[in-house]
Amino acid sequence: MSKVALITSIAGQDGSYLAELLLKKGYIVHGINRHYPLLNTDYPDLNYQEGYETNPDFTFHYGDWCDVASLCRLLDEICPDEIYNLGAVTHPFTSSDSAEYAGTLDGIATLDMLEAIRCLGLEQKTRYYQASPSELCGLINGMQACEMSDFTPRHTNTVGKIYDYWTTVNYRETFGMYACNGILFNHESPRRSAAFVTRKITRALANITQGLERCLYLGNLDAQRDWGHARDYAKMQWMMLQQVEPEDFVIATGVKYSVRQFVTFAALELGIKLRFEGKGLYERGVIAAIISPIAAALKVGDVVVGVDPRFIRHDETEKLAADPTKARQKLGWVPETSLQDLVIEMVQADLAAAKQKARL
Numbered sequence: 001m002s003k004v005a006l007i008t009s010i011a012g013q014d015g016s017y018l019a020e021l022l023l024k025k026g027y028i029v030h031g032i033n034r035h036y037p038l039l040n041t042d043y044p045d046l047n048y049q050e051g052y053e054t055n056p057d058f059t060f061h062y063g064d065w066c067d068v069a070s071l072c073r074l075l076d077e078i079c080p081d082e083i084y085n086l087g088a089v090t091h092p093f094t095s096s097d098s099a100e101y102a103g104t105l106d107g108i109a110t111l112d113m114l115e116a117i118r119c120l121g122l123e124q125k126t127r128y129y130q131a132s133p134s135e136l137c138g139l140i141n142g143m144q145a146c147e148m149s150d151f152t153p154r155h156t157n158t159v160g161k162i163y164d165y166w167t168t169v170n171y172r173e174t175f176g177m178y179a180c181n182g183i184l185f186n187h188e189s190p191r192r193s194a195a196f197v198t199r200k201i202t203r204a205l206a207n208i209t210q211g212l213e214r215c216l217y218l219g220n221l222d223a224q225r226d227w228g229h230a231r232d233y234a235k236m237q238w239m240m241l242q243q244v245e246p247e248d249f250v251i252a253t254g255v256k257y258s259v260r261q262f263v264t265f266a267a268l269e270l271g272i273k274l275r276f277e278g279k280g281l282y283e284r285g286v287i288a289a290i291i292s293p294i295a296a297a298l299k300v301g302d303v304v305v306g307v308d309p310r311f312i313r314h315d316e317t318e319k320l321a322a323d324p325t326k327a328r329q330k331l332g333w334v335p336e337t338s339l340q341d342l343v344i345e346m347v348q349a350d351l352a353a354a355k356q357k358a359r360l
């Protein structure tokens, strides 16, 4: 018999990769999202939605998992073997603008989900995965976080995530539920929203080569992140629920790069060799050489990267990195995609989209 999985926030980057993985493994997949993915035209959900609609093993549920009554009805109906709770207000700007909503979604909703599992008598059947963000370790600044690190949140939504984290641990220890936390460091892909820096960079630079934009404006170019591929991290989320005993894991590549390095790699993939000049707000990325016909419309000396103070955060986490040793040793976790391959995949996807836009 096929296993049944429920994924919250199915329309996001992580939900869509996880759904694809589980469908390939023969699961029946149910996904919930607060908004109908078809409305999100800036994101490839459209294709996925169409793909899933024709797939009898996938069901999309429009709704909000904060709505306890409908959540209980759904759990009662599908009796999932595995729940992946990926729903969150992830972006710091969004979470500080709607702090109360972020607190509800990132705190109480997890308690409701775990309590619903228990009330329906599913606690021995349903395995539960809680997505926890790297910002739990926001203030450790540069030191490598691991499963034993203290939580030092930097944003409102992350405070709610600490509640999620400990609620998950508590339901595991108190009620014997198979419940675990994955603390995932930054993970990117062509499906990442452009609210995040990697996708903002690949999309803008691709647009610049096609004459759709002139300059990419960023905030802190010195910020460092440990960036992995979301597809690899989806696999890891599944692996966590296949262990004999539930445990919490940190997921990361163990290597960090700066925003400036990411820009440099993405530009190179588009045939642009960049030179950075100036400091702080006056730093600029200038074209030092054109090394491929992709960027033929540009010229040496063009300024294609600048700094805009609007993108500098007052509550910046300058460096985020982690040590994935436990995941490697216990789960055999090795990220399959290097940063260079991630950059290539993102740039190529955005270049194809930019070329299409330029033709219109």
Ligand code: GDP
Pocket (backbone or CB within 6 Å): 092, 186, 195, 196, 197, 198, 200, 217, 218, 219, 220, 221, 223, 224, 225, 259, 311, 312, 313, 316, 317, 318, 320
């Ligand atoms: P986060 O680690 O979850 O905050 O992921 P982001 O991709 O939003 O940000 C990663 C880092 O890039 C942070 O340190 C940001 O301050 C830095 N950054 C620099 N410029 C930008 C920008 O224009 N947009 C975003 N989102 N981040 C930027």
